[in-house]
Amino acid sequence: MRFKTLQQLVDSCTQDGVTMGQLMLTEQAKETGISEEQTFQQMADYYSIMKEAVRRGIEEPVASRSGLTGGDAVRMQSYMKNHEPSSGKEASRALAYALSVSEVNATMGRIVATPTAGSCGIIPGVFVSSQERFHWDDDHLVMGLFSAGAIGYVIANNSFISGAEGGCQAEVGSAIGMAAGALTELRGGTPEQAIHAVGLALKNSLGLICDPVGGLVEIPCIVRNGFGAVTALAAADMALAGVRSVIPSDEVIGVMLEVGTAMPSKHRETAKGGLAQTPTGRRIMQDLYGPNGRGKKKGESPQT
């Protein structure tokens, strides 16, 4: 790839007069030797899976494998029908769609990791709701996924994208940054504005720990995906309005690395701290695994 930092990404785009999405597509094809058409088609297939996951979770309540969560996307949908949401219809829709995909993930349903499964709701939530709102065709959104991928590629190689390595900031935080930057570009913003959106968004999730109750990608992961979608919309709006990240986005990514490296292991996906170790979190864990640790029968089929 021609870029390792967000600044290099912007510079390459400016030099070639292309969007981040176009640059990523070209670079990907060059790197893999697979044609641009085939590469584009692969991403288009992924977008179809995302739309299907959005649809599945809002049409009918889905219960997670553990039975702990599910149905929140449907609740949001019906609330939006009957009430005026405080955050507005558009943000609420992005939120509901993000919840939906994350709930489908918790049922062991099919999703696309963006960049991870724990954060798989944010990009579909932002993309699918924006597509409906602005009447974009699928191809536009597929190019947006390449933009999001370019941003994620920089974050992943300079910091991390897994909760076990860097906490929730690395998963949900990265996804928000990717969604914010991509949406900025989809709405006509320049690559420079887009990477300001990334920095603005990332700063808002620095330090976020990964503390899943019972170690499951459910509590608090699902609602954090909902919040994440709304934050991405806000960051894109700020960037399009001309708000800049005074600390350059590449430096913010460096902070994420610093903070994640210093994060104790109990706050990195081990379920040994945070919400997982609250009295209620511990009780849930005991119900799931039994008093002596893991009481669950191996190979037990999920309840779906």
Added chain:
Amino acid sequence: MRFKDVFSIIGPSMIGPSSSHTAGAARIGRAARKIYGEFPEQVEIIFYGSFAETYSGHGSDLAIVAGLLDYNTDDIRIRDSVSIAETMGMSLSFQTSKKPSAHPNTVMLKLKGKGRQEDSVIGASIGGGNIEISAINDFDVKFTMNYPTLLVFHNDRPGIVADITAILGSGGVNIGCMDVDRKGRNGDALTVIETDEAVPLALIERIRGLQDIHRICEADLTDNEVKG
């Protein structure tokens, strides 16, 4: 670069709930199956770090076994893999270890079968479904399974690596990355070669015909999965 392309960020398409604990786990299992080369009758699975804490909640056990059955990350049968494997005659044991590991999401798989040597594979799931294999049969190596991967077990002797790569080069196969480890001077060695495209069978046979080659495995997860 730990993450090589756009599909290691957007992707894989997968069965939830966790890209590290489910998709990555499935890919480690599948890598081990490819290295072993056939259906293993008996598999010991030892989880370390964060894997050890939360594997059953994430279905990592189901995912690893799905990989051992050669399923892809988005195969809906992942949910029932353990019962499918047991019906097919795979005997499974799951253990956890408190021993510190290099990466929080690490697992060791020991694959066994009648009349053949055991293979042990250690792999880590590094995020977003991406993996790193860090050891095979006590050889310390490092590769990602993002490319077709050739594993050549051989005697450590001068020129053998050149012999192997000359054959690949003569067939127009480009090497992206390579790792060599040996147990001692003139002892057993393992060369791991990641190639840009799958290695044609004829070239593999030519390598097999070289002196001091013990065994060759071709492990390729790119056949029905997008890179990453």
